[in-house]
Amino acid sequence: MVSPKVHAALEAARKTPAPGYRDLLTTIQDLSPPEDLATDLQAVLEDILDANLGVVTTRILMREYIPIIKSQASSNPNLAIKVGSHALQVIAQKTTISSSFIDQTSNIREIIATAYENLEDWTSAARVLSEIPIDTSQRRLADDEKAGIWVRIVRCYLEVDDATKAETYLNKLKNIMHKVSDPVTNLHFKLSTARIQDSNNSFLNAAHSYYDISLIQEIDEDERFRTLSMAIKCAILAPAGPQRSKALGKLYKDERSIKLEEHGILEKMFFDRLIEQDEVEKFSKGLAPHQLAKTSDGSTVLARAVCEHNLLSAGKLYANIGFDELGVLLGVSGERAEDTTAKMIEQGRLKASMDQIGRYIYFEAGEPSGESGSGHAEAVFGKEIRRWDASVHTATEDVERLANLLQAEFPLFVASNLMVK
Template sequence: MASPKISEALRQIAASDEKQKGYEALLSQFSAASSADLIAIIDAIFLDSLGIVVTRSLAIQFVQSLNNVASSDIKIEVGEHALNIFLAQASSFEEQNAQVRELMADAYESDEDYLSSAKVLSGIPLESSQRKVVNEDKVRFWIRITRNYLEVDDTTLAEQYLNKAKNLIYTVDDRDLNLHFKLSQARIQDARRNFLAAAQGYQDISFMTIVAEEERLHTLSMAIKCAVLAPAGPARSRALGRLYKDERATQLEEFGILEKMFLDRLLSAEEVEKFAEGLQVHQLAKTADGSTVLAKAVMEHNLRGASRLYSNIRFEALGLLLGLNGDKAEEATARMIEQGRLVGRIDQIEGIISFEGGEATGEKGSNRSEGVVGKEIRRWDSNVEGLAEEVEKVTSELQLRYPAFVAAHLMI
């Protein structure tokens, strides 16, 4: 219920012949009010049937008064009530509807209720004959909604609104908006575990001069984390190389693990555990096989590192290096070879994995890199063929010189 002061003022306005001036004076006089007072005022304005022009003018002033309220709770409560009133005449109050929704979104964000903020913003009409919205404002709304959904890890809806912005971002010159677009894109790729694309996106942002130096280093740090979490292979090696050559990387805590991965050195459990402390929740999530993204990335890296140290190794010995049993080590190796991320051969009968020199192509099912794979086999074939020819020559010579001996001992 409205306060006695506001109730009395509304009674006086109702009895007056100058209702518009009365409401304008009332809205301009108070600097603080309860939600009940504001609700009573807007109800009275719309019940008085003052005409669309006067009512819209008072609605504009009402929104300004609501904006001056400090309490987030009052903004949200009164805003919801105002939206229901505007809904009855939606086409006449689209601008006020949008303004109230923005005020409510600000209030929700100050309370860290990002999901509610995204939902209330998504109700703002951006395509209407009654309200002209330029491309830059559309992109700004969509990116704001995207960022709110990312705060609650809803990448599906975040990507949906980012895709809307993607269709218009090329028309926007605002550097801040372009920055937020790229950052949102990288965050979505990161959350979806498309770590190589995310690493590239974060690193690109780290070069942007409009970003503060501290934030640039932070995005570079995120780029390193994503590169480390990416599946081992030629593409990740290139990403690690770009980051390793970045002179700023030496300032970051992640440089130690970056260097070891770039140089294909084996990682210890202690190093991995320390690195994991700086990861986000989604980066530590478990995969379908029950292992974490980090554990899988480290295992594949150590497998790649082992291929640099050994020309061949037994399943059990490789499993000991990787922290797996022999069967799991064989399975992981076979998968990387089949996906073109590792060059080698598996002898299941002998239980031995042979690694080839050179770099894999990264092409699924290729198992070769510019003819490197198969080179050792061809060398063995050539040696066997040469040996067979020499044996044939010796046998022929024996037959010529000692036919009786050959007939007695070598012929079957």
């Protein structure tokens, strides 16, 4: 029910529509009681659209109407959502003019999305923003405007940890970001890229992305330290190997890292020292839920990263070690230690060879190449096995050479006695 003062103002406005509705929109927040403002705004818009004032005049009135909704997005987001959604519905019903108000409906959708964001309803905000037309025959946006909308959608989905949907819009952004000049949009794009890499467990790439952001002088110092902290966490969670070692070196040598809580475990990993369980538990308290998620083998990402790191550290302490003893050192079973070792050798992340019969690993000097398939995980190794193989190979060559000599000197004898019929 329309409030009495607004009802009277509507009656007066209908007599001189163009100036009358403008005057009403200018004073409506004074005329309408707070509890009736949503209903009154809905009634005024319906009246304006029913008046058939023409597209030009209606657009002018909409320019007065939309800021009223916008002013409520922060202070009264529920009202902004209610009035904005009603406006979209009413305009859509006017099929003869709806296509002429694409800019206005797009502005209303952005206001509704802002209201949802203020209510921390990120999924609804992303949905409303995705309904904004980007490229149509009536409306074409510049690359900066497209990027601004898509970045907001990405950030909303990331707030609810929906990396899959966020990545869909991030991929759209990748095609136009080289044309976008707005520094804020570029920063949000870089940060969103890092967060998606992080959510997808692409920790090494995420570490590089976060670190690059931490070097941007234009952003707040606290934000630079926060992204540096995230870079260290992701580098620690990355698979052990030469590429991670390079990332750890860069982070450790950054003089800012000593001020962060993660510096202790970073230092140990950089110098290939064994990580104790209490240090792992302390570090895990600062991780996000997805960074503590379990992998397909039942262990957490952190447990796997520490296990692989300690395996590399063991290579600095021992020339060889049994699988069961290695399992005790790593805090896993002997079979798990064997599987981890084989996998790291095969992926070129560990220089070692395995005697799977004697259940021993022999560490080799030098740094691993990091190239997949460069290890020896598929073969059986060990000094005694290698000597035995060499002896067998020599013996078979001697037998073959003797058979060839007999064939040359005594062909009939060989044919009658040695040849298999």
